[in-house]
Amino acid sequence: MAVLSRIRFIEDYFVRLAWVIENVVAAETEFPRASYPNTIIWIVLDGARTIEVDGARHHVQAGDVVVIPPQTPRIVLPNNLADGSFHYYTIGCDLKVGSLHFVEQYKLPLITRIEEDRAAFQDIAALTAKLLAQAREVIRALHAVDQPQLIIGKVNTNETVALLAVNATFNVWIVRFLHMMLGHMADKPQEIDPRISRLCAYMQANLDRRLTMSDLAQYVYVSESHLRLLFRKTMGISPSDYLCQLRLQRVKELLANTASPLKEIAERSGFQTLNHFSRMFKKYESMSPTEYRKRYYGIVQG
Numbered sequence: 001m002a003v004l005s006r007i008r009f010i011e012d013y014f015v016r017l018a019w020v021i022e023n024v025v026a027a028e029t030e031f032p033r034a035s036y037p038n039t040i041i042w043i044v045l046d047g048a049r050t051i052e053v054d055g056a057r058h059h060v061q062a063g064d065v066v067v068i069p070p071q072t073p074r075i076v077l078p079n080n081l082a083d084g085s086f087h088y089y090t091i092g093c094d095l096k097v098g099s100l101h102f103v104e105q106y107k108l109p110l111i112t113r114i115e116e117d118r119a120a121f122q123d124i125a126a127l128t129a130k131l132l133a134q135a136r137e138v139i140r141a142l143h144a145v146d147q148p149q150l151i152i153g154k155v156n157t158n159e160t161v162a163l164l165a166v167n168a169t170f171n172v173w174i175v176r177f178l179h180m181m182l183g184h185m186a187d188k189p190q191e192i193d194p195r196i197s198r199l200c201a202y203m204q205a206n207l208d209r210r211l212t213m214s215d216l217a218q219y220v221y222v223s224e225s226h227l228r229l230l231f232r233k234t235m236g237i238s239p240s241d242y243l244c245q246l247r248l249q250r251v252k253e254l255l256a257n258t259a260s261p262l263k264e265i266a267e268r269s270g271f272q273t274l275n276h277f278s279r280m281f282k283k284y285e286s287m288s289p290t291e292y293r294k295r296y297y298g299i300v301q302g
Helices: 006-011 120-139 159-182 196-206 213-219 224-235 239-257 262-268 274-285 287-296
Strands: 013-023 031-034 039-046 048-053 056-061 064-068 074-076 085-097 111-113
Touching: 006 013, 006 120, 013 120, 013 159, 039 056, 039 120, 039 213, 048 120, 056 064, 064 213, 085 159, 120 159, 196 213, 196 224, 196 239, 213 224, 239 262, 239 274, 239 287, 262 274, 262 287, 274 287
Parallel strands: none
Antiparallel strands: 013 085, 031 074, 039 064, 039 085, 048 056, 048 074, 064 111
16 A cells, blocks of 8 residues: 555645746857746757846856856857757646745756766756647647647547646656756755745745735744845745735746736736736836746747
8 A cells, every 4th residue: 555645745736837948049149138937948959149147157068067047147148150040849737836946945056067978968858849849739639839839728538638738747847857866965054944835835826815914923823023034034035026026027927928907917917006016027027027038928938
């Protein structure tokens, strides 16, 4: 007998594929600053490039794995023409334990050079190609090829089975990927005070509500001052800053993946007024919500 439902981690673990793309980028091509609400994983097949992640520059080359946490700004800088093209797969996904991102809990490095186990790297590259082909087939079946802004609300039985098959392949992909990364990540997740973990999940589930510091403190039965101290010690930022990050993450998901009007997006994300929403978004993203939507609605730049 094997009763997996008794393992709490199974309930809390959440994985979802947002996109899989194969990129072959010319040397002179530059991707401007972007930050996505998803975890971004690159499997670098050929070439080399300089990227800027959260303000710091890094050299990336064939055989590297790049893991960019959600909400982290990145720029892909141009190369000299003699350097040739840059070939890589990019996976956009949600990978969480409860409301906390797996990447940050297990301290996955930004760049990992897979030198010792080339067979594992080749295996994950081949599985990514399979995942891409499978996802493309579903897109073709849904008549959504070359229509990145098309929102599909309904699927039939066969299409449902095909989408579940893609999800199953992605779960296999994640297992292989994490197995390859075992030697480069923490043995155990970062210790999170259970009150803070519960509070993070509560915030995520109630983003459309006006949550005050008093509300948050009452939810975990501590004083406001103790909550600020406890939260900063655990998460490294204040509760209000974390809540703002969650709101902005939802905003970016809605801007990029729906045609909802800005007023509705602001309300669903917990901003009290459209003006406050626009001001806060521009403060953190250095562009307006409208500009963000024009750049990313239905489009991903790796």
